[in-house]
Amino acid sequence: MSQPTQPNSPSIPRSIPWIISVDDHVIEPPHLWERWLPAKWREQGPRVVRDSYTIEWIQGNQIPRKGGDGPETDWWVYEDFAWCHQMLNACAGYREDQWWMGPIAFDQMREGCYDPKARVADMDMNHVEASLCFPTYPRFCGQLFAERSDKELALACVQAYNDWTVEEWAGDSDGRLVPLQIVPLWDPWLAADEIRRNAERGVHGVAFSELPGKLGLPTIHDPSGHWEPFFGACNDTGTAIFMHIGSGSHWLTSSPDAPPAVTANLVFLTSAMALSDWLFSGVLARYPSLRVCFAEGQIGWIPYVAERADVLWSKSVWAGDGPSLPEPPSHYLRQVYGCFYDDHAGLALRESIGVDQIVFETDYPHQDSTWPNTLDTVATFADALSDTELEKILRGNAATLLRL
Amino acid sequence: MSQPTQPNSPSIPRSIPWIISVDDHVIEPPHLWERWLPAKWREQGPRVVRDSYTIEWIQGNQIPRKGGDGPETDWWVYEDFAWCHQMLNACAGYREDQWWMGPIAFDQMREGCYDPKARVADMDMNHVEASLCFPTYPRFCGQLFAERSDKELALACVQAYNDWTVEEWAGDSDGRLVPLQIVPLWDPWLAADEIRRNAERGVHGVAFSELPGKLGLPTIHDPSGHWEPFFGACNDTGTAIFMHIGSGSHWLTSSPDAPPAVTANLVFLTSAMALSDWLFSGVLARYPSLRVCFAEGQIGWIPYVAERADVLWSKSVWAGDGPSLPEPPSHYLRQVYGCFYDDHAGLALRESIGVDQIVFETDYPHQDSTWPNTLDTVATFADALSDTELEKILRGNAATLLRL
Numbered sequence: 052m053s054q055p056t057q058p059n060s061p062s063i064p065r066s067i068p069w070i071i072s073v074d075d076h077v078i079e080p081p082h083l084w085e086r087w088l089p090a091k092w093r094e095q096g097p098r099v100v101r102d103s104y105t106i107e108w109i110q111g112n113q114i115p116r117k118g119g120d121g122p123e124t125d126w127w128v129y130e131d132f133a134w135c136h137q138m139l140n141a142c143a144g145y146r147e148d149q150w151w152m153g154p155i156a157f158d159q160m161r162e163g164c165y166d167p168k169a170r171v172a173d174m175d176m177n178h179v180e181a182s183l184c185f186p187t188y189p190r191f192c193g194q195l196f197a198e199r200s201d202k203e204l205a206l207a208c209v210q211a212y213n214d215w216t217v218e219e220w221a222g223d224s225d226g227r228l229v230p231l232q233i234v235p236l237w238d239p240w241l242a243a244d245e246i247r248r249n250a251e252r253g254v255h256g257v258a259f260s261e262l263p264g265k266l267g268l269p270t271i272h273d274p275s276g277h278w279e280p281f282f283g284a285c286n287d288t289g290t291a292i293f294m295h296i297g298s299g300s301h302w303l304t305s306s307p308d309a310p311p312a313v314t315a316n317l318v319f320l321t322s323a324m325a326l327s328d329w330l331f332s333g334v335l336a337r338y339p340s341l342r343v344c345f346a347e348g349q350i351g352w353i354p355y356v357a358e359r360a361d362v363l364w365s366k367s368v369w370a371g372d373g374p375s376l377p378e379p380p381s382h383y384l385r386q387v388y389g390c391f392y393d394d395h396a397g398l399a400l401r402e403s404i405g406v407d408q409i410v411f412e413t414d415y416p417h418q419d420s421t422w423p424n425t426l427d428t429v430a431t432f433a434d435a436l437s438d439t440e441l442e443k444i445l446r447g448n449a450a451t452l453l454r455l
Numbered sequence: 456m457s458q459p460t461q462p463n464s465p466s467i468p469r470s471i472p473w474i475i476s477v478d479d480h481v482i483e484p485p486h487l488w489e490r491w492l493p494a495k496w497r498e499q500g501p502r503v504v505r506d507s508y509t510i511e512w513i514q515g516n517q518i519p520r521k522g523g524d525g526p527e528t529d530w531w532v533y534e535d536f537a538w539c540h541q542m543l544n545a546c547a548g549y550r551e552d553q554w555w556m557g558p559i560a561f562d563q564m565r566e567g568c569y570d571p572k573a574r575v576a577d578m579d580m581n582h583v584e585a586s587l588c589f590p591t592y593p594r595f596c597g598q599l600f601a602e603r604s605d606k607e608l609a610l611a612c613v614q615a616y617n618d619w620t621v622e623e624w625a626g627d628s629d630g631r632l633v634p635l636q637i638v639p640l641w642d643p644w645l646a647a648d649e650i651r652r653n654a655e656r657g658v659h660g661v662a663f664s665e666l667p668g669k670l671g672l673p674t675i676h677d678p679s680g681h682w683e684p685f686f687g688a689c690n691d692t693g694t695a696i697f698m699h700i701g702s703g704s705h706w707l708t709s710s711p712d713a714p715p716a717v718t719a720n721l722v723f724l725t726s727a728m729a730l731s732d733w734l735f736s737g738v739l740a741r742y743p744s745l746r747v748c749f750a751e752g753q754i755g756w757i758p759y760v761a762e763r764a765d766v767l768w769s770k771s772v773w774a775g776d777g778p779s780l781p782e783p784p785s786h787y788l789r790q791v792y793g794c795f796y797d798d799h800a801g802l803a804l805r806e807s808i809g810v811d812q813i814v815f816e817t818d819y820p821h822q823d824s825t826w827p828n829t830l831d832t833v834a835t836f837a838d839a840l841s842d843t844e845l846e847k848i849l850r851g852n853a854a855t856l857l858r859l
Contacts, residue, residue, distance in 0.1 A: 272712045272714065309735070316764050324709040328717055359755075362797065394762065396758035418770075
């Protein structure tokens with residue numbers, strides 16, 4: 052992986068290491084499944100059509116529906132499911148006062164959303180050396196395919212996604228675009244096979260659900276050991292598990308009439324649930340090489356959760372029927388990575404989280420993204436960190452996690 | 456209020472200020488409503504009867520049912536509702552290895568649970584000067600009475616509770632037991648009347664719900680201004696609003712099969728929801744004398760939530776139809792108090808929370824309580840604080856909040 056040569060912005064007072072971002076997003080190009088599915092499936096797999104949309108309001112949310120007399124946009128269609136991209140998830144290049152709520156078509160998006168060469172150019176201008184991208188249309192851990200009825204086709208779609216992400220997206224990017232695979236969530240043995248197939252070609256990350264129970268799947272506490280083949284394959288191949296906020300298709304808020312800012316303020320709650328699950332589950336104790344990363348949940352709340360977990364662990368009344376942990380829960384933070392984009396509270400507590408456990412993200416091309424001014428954000432915290440800490444947090448820890 | 460004379464424990468290296476705890480619990484004595492309701496209601500109000508119980512298992516939880524061929528315990532009965540105390544909520548004086556899951560009768564409890572003189576003696580031995588107690592049988596904000604059908608009787612029960620807590624519980628305790636009122640949650644005008652009635656006799660705290668929407672009541676965002684009479688009365692009389700975890704009768708967990716420790720680890724989530732609600736609601740901006748306190752939610756997560764709230768406030772897309780806040784959300788932390796019992800992460804970030812906004816609790820007689828060894832907990836953090844900070848956090852801030 053050769054580092055680009057763009058100098059640091061003149062506003063940055065010292066040389067800032069080039070960033071490895073472990074939470075960005077790819078907008079899958081319209082040709083993905085038509086090009087990468089085996090020929091016999093190409094007619095039935097996901098494809099993009101142009102059609103109008105109308106907005107339905109459901110509990111305060113705008114839901115676009117295909118058809119009607121509204122304007123046109125691009126629709127992904129597959130089985131009986133039609134879906135279009137939301138502008139706020141592909142708004143790179145637009146100023147905040149140009150944002151809108153509602154669909155966005157490919158020709159309205161910045162090319163870096165879906166084109167690997169354009170993406171690398173956008174990374175160059177933002178001091179980002181490498182980027183791990185979550186899927187968009189398949190959702191954060193590929194739950195789209197777990198929800199479809201034809202599971203043979205769905206497996207082929209998962210594999211086509213992974214082939215595309217390795218061959219075409221990461222492709223000839225010289226390591227700048229790091230592949231993140233999805234797996235057939237509905238079958239942990241098939242998932243394990245996919246982990247091994249991709250490990251052989253150098254893929255070391257898999258997207259998984261922070262709350263699989265909310266997807267109708269067994270939880271990581273499942274007493275029958277449902278996920279053991281998957282966890283074992285990840286452990287054995289050095290494949291890290293990445294869980295994005297919302298990857299349980301479950302958003303928590305205080306009430307339906309709360310302002311949108313309240314809901315946005317609370318997106319870390321499902322990450323806090325997931326971290327509690329993992330710390331008490333015994334999975335990290337059983338698989339000591341397994342590493343997990345919580346994406347976009349930020350980190351300022353982790354020390355509180357871990358400290359409290361240790362106190363509860365010390366009281367036998369809370370053990371229940373769960374596995375007995377040989378060490379206090381916070382011991383297993385060494386297998387957990389927390390990903391932030393802007394979180395001074397978290398950095399102030401970096402010793403409690405573990406300086407080796409913190410990774411960074413730019414969240415391109417979502418509305419939360421700091422692109423193209425991520426260095427301005429870095430400048431707000433760089434002076435509080437030593438050179439070694441800054442190098443670890445901006446790139447070194449991510450390189451370890453992803454085996455770059 | 457005269458301070459008791461018990462010296463500090465010899466294990467405490469410097470003189471520790473006597474504690475004012477803003478989150479303890481009273482177990483209402485069996486005679487409460489029979490003595491304090493007007494004569495015409497005494498037959499119909501809550502009373503205690505002795506009866507057997509049987510345990511039903513519902514989604515992994517043990518629910519005691521009145522009757523059957525099990526052992527006897529004490530039952531509160533009122534209208535069609537029968538309820539008994541849980542041992543883990545009245546376990547003061549029992550060692551952890553003596554705890555049990557299930558009902559506890561009055562004659563199995565330590566007298567300090569329900570008797571004010573015995574309570575003060577238990578406070579003496581724990582270096583606690585004053586204590587604010589939440590209700591138990593009426594639940595954390597008196598929602599029991601909001602759920603009953605005869606609202607005239609329910610209002611009389613609320614008033615009887617408040618008369619008892621002022622006259623008999625706080626009674627002749629010389630200020631050691633600080634009254635916390637409940638209000639008729641179903642009618643904000645009656646609630647305002649009750650706030651004013653009790654303010655005239657020196658009551659400066661009211662128990663309220665962290666998530667009233669989860670109780671089927673309007674939220675604090677209600678566009679018709681449902682709670683304005685109540686908020687106005689609290690603001691005008693200097694009555695602080697106390698919201699205990701669980702006061703929305705709503706507990707969040709990751710999944711039904713998660714170990715009990717996961718659920719216990721996540722009890723702060725509803726406090727985080729409530730803090731987000733209050734910071735964005737505009738209520739604190741409209742009522743600048745209003746002060747709110749989150750009880751038992753601890754504090755280590757507050758800096759993250761407040762920091763993130765400020766970022767969201769700065770982005771117009773998140774404002775929605777909510778009130779526009781003249782200042783960033785964290786500005787209003789000066790009207791918010793966070794209550795902790797054991798939280799080093801929170802104390803490390805005390806400057807972000809505000810050293811004047813942190814209060815302390817002993818949680819007597821719950822299983823989480825640090826009684827009778829609260830000074831051992833204090834010893835784990837006292838050295839990290841200045842004398843001024845320690846005085847504020849252990850007693851000074853609570854005295855300000857409660858106008859003692």
